[in-house]
Amino acid sequence: MSLLVSSTTVDLARVQFATTSIYHFLFVPLTLGLGPLVAVMQTLWLRSKDERWLRLTRFFGTLLLINIAIAVATGLVQEFEFGMNWSVYSRFVGNVFGAPLAIEGLAAFFVESTFLGLWIFGWNRLSPRIHLATLWVVVVASWASGYFILVANSWMQHPVGYKIVNGQAQLTSIWALLSNGFALRAYLHVILAGLIFGTIVMLGICCWHFLRGRDVDMFLKAAKLALIVAVPVTFLQLIVGNRFGEAVTSAQSMKIAASEAQWKTCQPCAFSLFQIGGFTEQDQTPSFSITVPRVLSYMATGSFDGQVQGLSELQKQEQRTYGRGNYMPNIEVIYWSMRTMAYAGVLMFLVAVLGAWLYWRKKLERARWFLRTAMVAMILPYIAATAGWVLTEMGRQPWIVQGLLKTSQANSPSVTTTWLGISLGVFIALYVVLLVVDLVLMRRYANPGRPEPSEEVSMPAVTY
């Protein structure tokens, strides 16, 4: 990719933002999904007094905390990075974009961090009910936090509730900002993604334990919980992801056309499942492709007869509106990131359905082929989420704020390539170390070969 070898400051700043935000989002969705699952387990323990739910709470609670630590640490980078690398952008959008970020801190992150401390250390200091309530508060706050972040991000995709005064975007309606249709759909998409992360990872870990024959009856309970949630959320995500396309079509027609490598305007439009070639202006017709008639029309417009504008026409329109320039993102990357995300989503749905069927037939813990599959499937949500963000953010290019500000004009003028090189190097080095340690810890604490949690001196949920 030309992006990685180019050394201009804008490209370095982009690579840095892509690296740090994709990395941040490897940890965030797992905490969004695992949080409520652990809270449900603790609730079930409190209601049933079944010791196994307590052990499961501690077991998955440890994994949750290991991930929250990195999610919090890498989230700080994101907050500073706007100002550090994108000062022109920050000055341009601060009035609007800064508000949801600040509200996130005040209304959500404060609550989340404070109550997390109460949950971790409150086992014996709070009554069991209050202690459980602290975890639910953490879950609600983390979900609220995600909402405000997506309100901010969606404003870059589909700006609403603003006016431009003296070359600055100024907020005119907080309600328009908070009820941005793009944001609400993106939020639903991300929350479902979080729940998919939580359930697929939980299922995979349960299957690991079944393979080793450790605590089978206990992990069957967890597997059942994971499957009860996984089947509907993986299915819903396919629908929501699909309908999300409609919002993108109206806000970012170019992104949809790029994600289909659709050069010519079509009606009705076939959906390309796979194709070789056809990703550049000179080579618009793929040498090989598999297509499904009318499906693209449905995905992009909600009607099987809908019209989808092609890249060439959109490019001409944008030039008329914004002046000369290339308004197309990298078509090949967008096309494949969309498919990677969608195919991973379908695979996860199949894994969930298969698992549920095996569980229902009481064969889950013995179906070794499935247990191995489910373990491998733990990688799928990570692939899907990463591809999804590549699609969303690279598909917005060349804009940093759709139609208002170009990425190439938004970086910090005072930040040199040297500084950017240093910071990129530092982040990559640090993040690799964090990832290695995280994987080692996750493996150790999820490992069926590990001694019983109750024999351990330091308790998962009671650290330090």
Next chain:
Amino acid sequence: MNFEIFWFCVIAFFWAGYFVLEGFDFGVGMLLPFVPRDDAERGAMFESIGPVWDGNEVWLVVAGGATFAAFPAWYGTMFSGFYLAFLLILVCLIIRVVSFEWREKSKDHRWRHIWMWANTIGSAGIAFVFGVGLSNLLHGVPLDSGGDYIGNFWNLFTGYTVVGGIAFVLVFAFHGAIYLTLRTSGDLCARAQTAALRLAPPAVLVGAGYVIWTVAVAADQNDKNVFPPALPAAIAIAAFALAAVCAYRQRSGLSFTLSAVGTLGMVATLFTSLYPRVMVSSPDFANSLTVTGSASAHYTLAVMTVVAAICVPALLIYQGWTYHVFRGRVGGEDLTGDTGAATAAPGDSPAT
């Protein structure tokens, strides 16, 4: 008072809250290699701040976020201009955040040592760089007419700003030692007391010297009269001095309150000196960023005011409650030696 000035005060309030609260857990972090005798005591020190450090850190997140929303021009210039300084802070923040969660994940001596040092270096590093960075807002940095930083990394280090960094480190170390005398017991508590007494003279001297120098810099670099900044400066000096006296008399509670007031006074001196500017430009004073010039429009500030009016009182209540829940002392002879045992396992709870 208009919204711009109000938000300048709110941001000063978040910085002050951040340093008063996170200040003591930075201090505890800095003392980790020196005060405890063994790993159990080190665990007790970690535990004394374990439940609260994360909530304390959000004060910084909100100070940053509120600056972005209320003063976009300030946010853009400060973060891009102090680039490598913020990079250092981020590295320190990250290694410190994970050290809390990861240290106890293994019994291995070296592993625990690494993460203890990560916490110590992170704590001291953040305190020092913030001391230097915030002092630079007042001392002045080269800005162009577009409000962009045109200096290099080393421009940030002058006599005054380095003293600012050292003052932050010493004051927080003292503040943390006093906190430990309140939250630990037995031998550990006695050694924390000794540490507090040793730290008191340098913390008071450098802290007082720093606020006095701040008032002088305000007059020199920011066209201020001595009077308004001198008031919080006097409060800070008196509070630091009395905090030291109370530490000698073993009045830990009072001493902690006073070192908190001193920290508040120190931050208040800085921000009072800064007003009506948010970043002083030097040598081109005319390029300085002002409160009104870098603020967001009225509507954004009004919305943010409503949000803050609801969230800040709630925040004070639930964080206050957290401190109430975890008011008990940790560690010492009356508890078994192991780090995890002090909080006891959930499995030991009556319900099981």
